[in-house]
Amino acid sequence: MKQNLTFWEILPVGLMLFSSFFGAGNLIFPPALGQAAGDHFWSAAIGFCVTGVGMPLLGIIAMALTKNDNPNALADPVHPNFAKVIVMLAVLTIGPLFAIPRTGAVSYDVGIRPF
Structure with missing residues (x-):
């Protein structure tokens, strides 16, 4: 039975x-992107919207359509080993490869380097 959600x-x-x-x-990247794009503003804006809005939205839609909260379920139809590798790469990218070094660099630049 289909239920419609209220506002x-x-x-x-x-x-x-x-x-x-x-x-x-x-908040910071779009104005910098627009300034750096110069005359190519519209192509840069379209690219940013596709990668910054479209792809995350496609991920949400894919998870909703599979009715599964397990990321492996999205990639299992391709191959079970592919699912394991892609989920592992996503977790490593989110944490140790980008977020942790960036957090450390920003903390150092803001809190230690000025002194």
Whole structure:
């Protein structure tokens, strides 16, 4: 049986999705991208929207369509080993390869380097 969500049920889910994807990069990067793009502003804006909005949205839609909260379920139809590798690369990219070094560099630049 199909149930339609009310506005008051959709609103918190939408706000939670927005807050989970919005970060400092979404506030700082677009103006810098627009300035650096110069005359190619529209192609840069389209590329940013596709990669910064479209791809995360496709990921949410894919997870909703599979009705599964396990990331392996998305890649299992390709090959089980591919699923393990892609999930492992995603977790490593999110944490040790980018986020942790960036956090350390920003903390150093802001808190230690000026002194």
